[in-house]
Amino acid sequence: MKPKAGLAAAAAAILLFAASGCAGGAKENPMLGVSGEPFVLKGISGLAQVGQITGAESPNKTDRYAVYGTDLGSMMNARDRTYFVFGDTFGERPADQIGGGGSYWRSNTIGYTTDKTPEDGIALDGMIVDEIGTAKELLPSKKIDYDEMTKIPTHGVEANGALYLYYMSVSHWGDPGKWDAGYAGIAKSTDDAQNWTLLDAPKWPGDSAFVQVSPYKVKNEDGTPDIYLWCIPAGRFGGVKLMKVAETDIERQDAYRYYTGKDDKGKPRWSADMNEAETVVDDTVGELSVVWNPYVKRWLMTYLKEGRGVVMREGLSPWGPWGEPLDLVTKEQQPGLYGPFMNDRYNAQDGKTIYFALSLWDPYNVFWFKASLEK
Template identity: 50%
Template sequence: MSRTRARRSTTLLAAAALASSLAACAGGGAPVELDPDPDKPFVLTGISGLTEVAQLTGPAGINDTEAVGVAGTDLGSMTTVGDRTWFFFGDTFGERAPGTTGGQGGQWRSNVAAWTTDDDPTDGIFFDGWVADGIGLAAPLIEGDHDPNDGSGEVTKIPTAGFAIGDTIYVSCMSVSYWGDPGAWDANRSALVVSRDDGQTWAPVEGIEWPGDSGFVQFATAPVTADGEDWIYLWAIPSGRFGEVRLMRVPATEEAVEDQGSYSYFAGLDDDEPVWSDDLDDAQVVVEGTIGELSVMWSTYLERWIMTYSDAGNAYIREGITPWGPWGEPIELVPGDDYPGLYGPYLDPRYVSDDGRRIYFTLSLWDPYNVFWFAADLDRADG
C-alpha cells in the first residue's frame, strides 16, 4: 500500500463543461473556483418552493417515450457533454398493463439512455433522441443477464452515474444479484462502460470494477482541478439505500480511468489536508447516514457542494464545504408522505435558474414507475 499526502492548494476548481465535447466534463456547469478552507460556515438553511414541474417518461409524460418502447423506467442521472445532456435510466419496460406499479412489464431492458439539447429547465426537459436499435426503440447501453432473482447470477445492470473525458463518455453500472426488501439489494460488482462514438455504441471497460460488498457500488461524479491537475472525483455508496458515503478520485485522462491502479481513495485528513491511498480498504466515510442514489454538484449560489439522495422514505439535500467535508446535516428536499415511493433525486449543474438559487432534478416514483422533473429553491443564510 502507498499513501500520498495532497498538498494544500489555495484554490480548487470544478472543471467546466465546454462548448464542445472535447473537454473533460461530468455533469456540466460553469468553471467554479473553491476555497478549500474546511472552516467556512454552512449557509444552506432550508428548502422552499418545491414544485413538481413535469413527468418526463411514460404514458403521461411530456416526451413520447412509448414511441421508443419506454412505458416505465426509473432513475435518470444526468451527464452534460458539450451541448448535450444525457439521461441514464434503469430497468425499462415497453409494455405495462393498466395499474402496474414498480419495475415490471414486457420488453425489459436493463438500462437505456436519452439525450437532449434543451437548456431551459423551467417547463420540463424535452428529449431529442435515444440510444436506439435498428428499428428505433430505446436500446440498452449494455444488457444485464436477466438471471433469476436468487442471488446466484446477475438480474440486471443499473447505471448510476456518468462522466466524460474529451469526447469519450463513461457510465458506471452496478451488477445486481438480488433484489431484497424495499431499498435493499445485493450486487456482484460495479464497473464502467464506455462510448467512443458520441453514445451510439457502448462496451465494458476491461479490468475496471469494484467488489459488490464494498462501499463503491453506486457513484456520483464531478470534475475537479486541484494543484493544476484535472481529476474526476467519485462519491460512492454500497448497494441499497442504507449505506454511507466514501470518496475516490482518478486523473481525468482515458488512460487513468481505464487503469484500476490509478484510482485513489480518501483516507482521512492530516492537518486538514486530504490523504489519498491506493488501497480501497483505507477509504474513510465522508458522510454518515442511510444514503441511496446520491448526486453531487457544486452550487454557484451557495458556493458550496450539494448532495441529494433518498433513504427509502424521503429525499434529502446536504451542504458540503469541501468534497470530503465537513458535510452539514440533512435537510428534507421532498417528503415521502407527499410522494410515496420516491427515490433517485439527481442534479446537473446545467439545470438551475435564478442565479443558481433554484435547482431542478429528476425524481423517480415507484407508482407509476416513471421519472419526474422537480424544482426547489435553496434558502441561504445571507440570502
C-alpha cells in the same frame, strides 16, 4: 448577527483563505474548500413538480420508443448534449401496474436533450435506439436471478472525449432498499452513446463501498482535472465514501485513490487501498447525487434517506464536513420517491433555484422537479 460582527467574520474568512489556501492544495479553487467557513444553507422552499420526462403520459411520449415505464435518470453532459441514463425499462405494462415490470425489458436505456430551459420541463431530442426505432439496451445483462439480474448505470461522466458509465451488476433484488451486487464496473462509448464497451477494469467488489457513484470533475492548480466520486454500497443503507482519479487515468484501476481522513495540517490523505477509505457521510444513503452549486458556493448532496424521503446536505469540501440533512422532498409529499439526480447545467437565479430528476414508484417513471435554496 450584528453588522459589525458580520463584517469581522467576513474579514476573518478572507484572511484565513489568504493565509491557508484551499484544503487539498488548490489555492484558487473554492471547490476544494476553505477551512473555518460556516455552513450557509438554511432551508429549502418552493418545491414543485415541473413536468414528466418519461412515459406515455409525458410530453416526450417515450412509449414511441417502447419506454412505457422506467426509472432513475442520472445525467451527464458532453458538449451541448445532456444524457439521461435510465434503469430497468419496460415497453408494455398494464396501466394500473405499480413499480417495475412488464414486457420488453431492457436493463438500461438513454435519452438525450439539448434543452436549455429547465423551467418548463425537459424536452428529449431523442433516445438511443435500435434499427427499428425502439430504445435499445446499452449494457446487456444476463437477467438471471442470483447470477446477474440486471446492469444498472449509477452515473456517468465525459472524460478524454469519451463517455463513461459507472454501473452495478445486480445479482438479486431483496427486501425494499436492499439488493446484492456481483461487482461494479465501467462502460465506455466513443460514438456519442450509440454503442458501449464493457471495460475489463476498473472493477470494484459487489460487497464494497464503491458500488454506486456520483462523479464530478474538479480542476487542480495546474488546470488538469481530477474526477471525484462519492460512493455508496449496493442498496440504501450504507454511508458515503470518496475516491478520485485523474481524468487521463479513468481506465486505470491502480490510479484510483481513496480518501482516508486528514493529516495534522488538515489536508486530505489519499490511499491506493480502498479498504482504508473513511466514511465522509454516515447515514442510510440511496441513489446519491453531488454537484457544486454557485449560489451557496458549496457542494450539494442529495439522496434518498429511507423512512424520511429525499434530503440535501451542504459540503464545505468534497470530503466535508457535510451539514445536517435538510428535507428536499418528503415521502408524504411524494410517496414512492427515489433517485433524486441533479446536474449543474440545470439551475436558475445563479443556482438559487435547482432542478432535479426524481423517480416515482407509481407510475414507475421519471419526473422533473424544482426547489429554491435559502441562505
